[in-house]
Amino acid sequence: MASKDAYITGIGQSQVGQKLTRHPLLLTMDAIREALDDSGLSLADIDGISTYPGKMSGYLGFSPLGAEDLIDALHLKVRWYNGGMETSAQLGAVATAAAAVKAGLARHVICFRTVYEAAAMARPQDYPMSRGARVEAGSQWTAPFNATSAVTWVAQYAMRHVKKYGMTREQLAQISLTDRKNALLNPRALVREPLTLEQYMEARLIAEPMCLFDCDRFSDASTVLIVSAGDALGEVKATPIRIAASAYRSERHSWDQTEFMASYPTGAELWKHTDYKPKDVDTVQLYDGFAFLALTWLEGLGFCGVGEGGKFIEGGHRIALDGELPLNTFGGQIGAGRLHGFGFAHESVVQLRGQGGARQIKGAPKVAVAASGGGPLASVLLLARD
Amino acid sequence: MSSPRSLPRLDPDNRFFWTSGEDGKLRFLQCQDCTTFLHPPRPICFNCLSENVAPSVVPGTGVVDTFTINHQKWSPAMEVPFVIARVAIDGAPGVFLTTNIIDCPVNEVEIGDKVEVSFLHQDDVWLPLFRKVG
Numbered sequence: 388m389a390s391k392d393a394y395i396t397g398i399g400q401s402q403v404g405q406k407l408t409r410h411p412l413l414l415t416m417d418a419i420r421e422a423l424d425d426s427g428l429s430l431a432d433i434d435g436i437s438t439y440p441g442k443m444s445g446y447l448g449f450s451p452l453g454a455e456d457l458i459d460a461l462h463l464k465v466r467w468y469n470g471g472m473e474t475s476a477q478l479g480a481v482a483t484a485a486a487a488v489k490a491g492l493a494r495h496v497i498c499f500r501t502v503y504e505a506a507a508m509a510r511p512q513d514y515p516m517s518r519g520a521r522v523e524a525g526s527q528w529t530a531p532f533n534a535t536s537a538v539t540w541v542a543q544y545a546m547r548h549v550k551k552y553g554m555t556r557e558q559l560a561q562i563s564l565t566d567r568k569n570a571l572l573n574p575r576a577l578v579r580e581p582l583t584l585e586q587y588m589e590a591r592l593i594a595e596p597m598c599l600f601d602c603d604r605f606s607d608a609s610t611v612l613i614v615s616a617g618d619a620l621g622e623v624k625a626t627p628i629r630i631a632a633s634a635y636r637s638e639r640h641s642w643d644q645t646e647f648m649a650s651y652p653t654g655a656e657l658w659k660h661t662d663y664k665p666k667d668v669d670t671v672q673l674y675d676g677f678a679f680l681a682l683t684w685l686e687g688l689g690f691c692g693v694g695e696g697g698k699f700i701e702g703g704h705r706i707a708l709d710g711e712l713p714l715n716t717f718g719g720q721i722g723a724g725r726l727h728g729f730g731f732a733h734e735s736v737v738q739l740r741g742q743g744g745a746r747q748i749k750g751a752p753k754v755a756v757a758a759s760g761g762g763p764l765a766s767v768l769l770l771a772r773d
Numbered sequence: 774m775s776s777p778r779s780l781p782r783l784d785p786d787n788r789f790f791w792t793s794g795e796d797g798k799l800r801f802l803q804c805q806d807c808t809t810f811l812h813p814p815r816p817i818c819f820n821c822l823s824e825n826v827a828p829s830v831v832p833g834t835g836v837v838d839t840f841t842i843n844h845q846k847w848s849p850a851m852e853v854p855f856v857i858a859r860v861a862i863d864g865a866p867g868v869f870l871t872t873n874i875i876d877c878p879v880n881e882v883e884i885g886d887k888v889e890v891s892f893l894h895q896d897d898v899w900l901p902l903f904r905k906v907g
Contacts, residue, residue: 519782520782521779521780521781521782521783522779522780522781522782523781523782523784526779527781527782527787527791528813528870528871529871530778530779530781531778531779531780531781531898531900532778532857532871532872532873532900532902533778533843533847533851533855533857533873534843534857534871535779535847536845536847538845539841539843539857540871542841542843542857543839543840543841543857543858543859544839545841546839546840546841546884547838547839547884550839550883550884551884591844592842592844593843593844593845594841594842594843594844594845594857595841595842595843595844596841597841641813642871643859643869643870643871644812644867644868644869
């Protein structure tokens, strides 16, 4: 099966925890080893690296390891690599790797995202966050008003849904409730306690309408996807999952200068690159660093109309594991931990291969959507099992 | 609200904006050729690519586009709850400011409320906060 497409041919993940002491390079190696074993490839077959957002020396917990660290540590002989924050959200690193293998720049690319935020918070002396006396760049437009956390930016979009479209907290709750329910079936999930609607409704508000349970939790983990060229599939043993389409769109980068988040134009862009339609999708794995972001992806991707997301998820049946459009079957970031974008693609592959175990959705799913990002950042992959 | 605030580092692009309140007036960068307002400020007009851009005074009023009531203490000394809002700036089409709505109970802010600027002077910076009018 020689194809000009790009495929995900191996997946791996380290343990997911908080305040881990294992070195972030070694966590990354754990995920790489698992992905290589999965694919049947060896490190010598790897000729490309792609990561998001690259090493961030001033904020090591957010990204303790870059592509260049990995290349140097392992003496990798790569023909192509990429790592940077200035791309459209986390899965942009995977979409870019797909473009690279399609262009013949590499055959097998390790894509990784390693997070160490919980460990860094626990050990700031080892993983300091450098902060100047003054804020600058984009932060200057929000931080002076104590809108320091992204939750306060997302909450304002969510409030518009409440006021303009009548979204209720009971409706929004279904994202977190679904996540937490699915996480119970995922042995690697960070949060493995049940959550009820009553607990959700009584939870401490963070930034209205969003409460504590609408937020993901810092975690320490590494997630790896191997992206391979279509003409290199003979070298891998795992069931390849085709990257049928990808999209990212950026219009303004300012969080507060656009009417809609980038998930809307990016969702619309995706369908321009494929013959698949939303009705063909068997499962959606949508970024939920804050629960409302997943709802914007449902709308942006056209599973429901703009403003209809609250009604669409009402009661939770539609997005449940046995519903017509299962959402975040591994628990999302709210349940499985803040893997930061890559978890959604990882789980899409698990489901399309039928390897979900207790959380496997029925009916041999063929098509999945994995989406990452919020605010002005958005990237999405359409994944298919042929 | 006397919570401590992070202040912006002033640079050649943003200094006019963050010091504009010294005379009580709100200013945004405007293209002097095609009249488009530019925010955040940058030395070129996105609409006509003119480099003839300069700060212009706007009325200092606006409309609450959306908002949130923040309950989380992001630092130990922060006083909560307070309102973070995105205000559409009158006289500068397409420009929004993230800001705080002050001097009213947090549950009395609504989308569509008319507001006016009220500068908070700290160090060398005048932060444009807003309060409800009428």
